Amino acid sequence: MKTRIFRSAARASIGIACLSLACSSWGQSAAPGATIDGDTIVLGQTAAQSGPQAPIGASKWGLEAFIGYVNAKGGVAGKKLRLISYDDSYQPAQTTALDKKLVYEDRVFAIVGSIGSPTTAAVYKTLNDAKVPLVSMGSGSPIFYEPGLKYVFPSWPIYTTDGETMGAFVKKHFAGQPVAVIYQDDGFGKPILAGIKKSLGKVDVEIPYVPSQVDFSSAVIKLKASGIKVVMLATIATSGAQILNQMASLAYAPTRILTSSACGYGGIFDAIKSLDGTYCTAFLPPPGSSDPKWKEFADAMAKYAPGHPPDIYAAWGWLAGQVTYAGLEKLKAPITRDAFVAQLETLRDFDTIAGKINYSAQRHEGSCCQLLWQAKGGKWDIVPDSGFNGSAMK
Amino acid sequence: MPQRAALVLVALCALLPLALQTIGERQVYWLFVVSEFFVFAIVAVSLDLLMGRTGQISLGHAGFVALGAYSAAILNQRFGLDLLAGMVVGGVLAGVASLVLGFPATRLRGHYLGIVTLGFGIAVDQIALKWDSLTGGDQGIHLHRPMLLGLDVGTPVRMYYVALIALVVTALLVYCLGQTRIGRAFAAIKDSEIAAAAMGVPVARTKVLAFICSAFLAGAAGAIYAFLAGFVAPENFGIESSLLFFAMVVVGGMGSIGGAIGGAVVVDAVKNAAATVSGLSLAILGGMIVLVVLFFPGGLKALLQRRRRAAAPVSGLDGVARQDA
């Protein structure tokens, strides 16, 4: 019986080997969808809709709202827009598979508003090599701003700018006080820490953490015992909420500064009762603001994505829509990816909900500037004179 | 599983890329998906070797996969190591690492071992994240185009065949292992360690050997996955992956190679399909697992064995792990 198995196995493997050699030239095609035929431009997105990162996946709705808004005005470049968004649960392995589906099966024109640093990190090189535009990802990770990525267009301020904004503010208003930074120990938190150190100089206590941590008592106790007066948090929303609540329960009230992704979700004022007085870096107008750019977004959300609150995460999606629109607006048929990329690279001081964006053939920079909000009486106010311009293309 | 049926399946899988030619460029996605099935099936078979054949639990198997994937990725990124070498190195490294678990395993039973392996999986994940000078941290590592003994296997079709051949070889290896003296020792240990020891089976050593073999295969699978996806990051190999591999083996039916492969394909297929239904992916996956186990408590392998079921009733001595008595 054994010899029979071996014989059939040998035959099978020889057969397979021959087949694979025969198929050698197949499957080498370029990415489909490079040119638009038909009257719809299909955009693809991966965003977590389940799992602990699901709240930031709300950017999908901002993007849908933008598309609804644009289509109601007749579309762009004579075509309508359509979005296909998949849930990758913030897992890079899922993102890889889903992006392949979007590109090869659904034949999208571009990947827009892809949410997350590790998730987008998994696919950006492949997409760039396949000449598929990757626009306005939900991340400020420095890897996306490297020169030479012709098809990758970040739109956020790079994470180091986030840190520099915090550091500059602290230097101006709280100089000489002992400061600490609690940061997520990855490609999100570490660049922010680096930015803080660049503009502030030294930091007295640095506390790394991972998102799976739920109890920050020891960290807070340590900070309190060390007499720290200013705490900057490079954290995600849930961890930020936990830390602030822990501080309140331990009767510890330093000056607190959060980063943009930890604020600006609806319900933050309920989740953190001690939020008043806390600062937050931001590159978008605060929710509920009277800024006309925000109102345009909020109105469109009410109309085209009802039931989904106009918060920061949805605004990220809106931003992605705006940048994509700018690349398509002036194009004439045939609409190709290369034409799209070339058009994006002509944008100078292009105004979006996140401020001005600059792209050139040498640099795809993203939004230049951040400022600070402060929580006052249940809403966020913009702190005057807190703006910071981290642009290299000033 | 009947031999002829297995051969037919393998032949069908070998011919699939030819059939996919008809859908043009869309094949890139489908070839990738099925290649991924094959890789996970290898992991499931390796886990079944441990759980189904020697009765030892591992809830951290993704840790071995990660070790294999990362060693292949790091060596490929820095030294251009090719696919075969990556598989060997990955497998060996994982096998050596399994000694960390193998020895405590000899003294621990059941749930103790399960939790310890869980910890192993978590530890590998956390260390991969922390030691970013080696592993790139959460930014991960991008691999170069995969080469196999000088041949470029970077196309979707070629990677597909690499994964398929690897799966067939794994299945054959595990099957043949089951027929050897070591395989019989595994089965003896699973039924009753004391009886096996009384028969002269070196229980501790055999258990460790099972761990090493299982870890080697899982590590090799990890290396293939790294080349297939072109990217490794810690999140690929977290506790959710370990628990899913565990579910794959049980859903498929323990002690059965075909069951393990079937379980892997079903679970992974549902996971992929659920991802396109926004927000429901976790619930759908969980619901599917619950339903399958409720209807097939012994696993999906029951479907394969239905025709061979004897009329004899299940005796009370069957299944030491049963609840009653």
Next chain:
Amino acid sequence: MTQYLLQIALAGLAQGSLFALTALGLVMIYNASSVVNFAHGAMGMAATYVAYVLIEEVGVPFPLAFAAALAAAFVLGVVVQTLFLARLRNAPLMSQVVVTLGLFMLIQGLVGLAFGYNPRRMTESISLAPVILGGLVLRPQDVLELALLVVLGIALAAFFAATKIGLGMRAITENRYAARLMGIPVGRLLAAAWGAGVMLSAVVAVLAAPTTSVTPNMMDTIVVYGFVAAILGGFGSMWGALVGGLLLGIVVNMIDAFVAPELAMSIVFGLLILVLYVKPDGLLGRATVQKV
């Protein structure tokens, strides 16, 4: 420095109480039905959402909402046992464990779908200001957690030693077949054990909620530490779960404060392997006698 150490130790004891209570629930379920309940944390979390909804949307006062959550947890435990586990009575043990795994995903997925993943706030069980005792901050929440552990620990010990139901459950643990022969209503007691176990999980979740915020993943980390605590103390021993939990709480907080919080779980598991190498049945576990 001593004050700092004391504060860390205190926080550790409080966290340890949560681990211990989780471990107690896990051990109770395991002792009765030999199943490791992977859905333990998720079920407690679901019950917490019941309390959250009652407090925030209906305006029910906290103690009542807490009681409602406990009732919901009990019902959930009974339902899961009778609908799913009882049906798999004759299935391999691993299948039963995997069902709990599937339930974990299902419950978490459904709750996430219904409520989203944004952190929600749960009012504290005791809304008193923290007491400062010689520089040491005593949070009422911490004291409550410790107190509840002691109270529940004693109550459980008395329950299993003296009440008919408790003795019945112990009989089931010893030998289910014999218990059935003695006329003990095995099915009903199994359901009750599950109900009680999940109730303990709900207690933990509601206590932890002010810290972790109410999210579908709130219990994920705590449950892993609960497993470790149960193993550390000797899986199957209730006292072991208690001691293991408290010990683990202090160890974890010390690692967080003085070593590296990002590696805390890895270090804990490393220590666990060392302990198990010396005492394979855990600190307080009885050496299991294997029947040939």
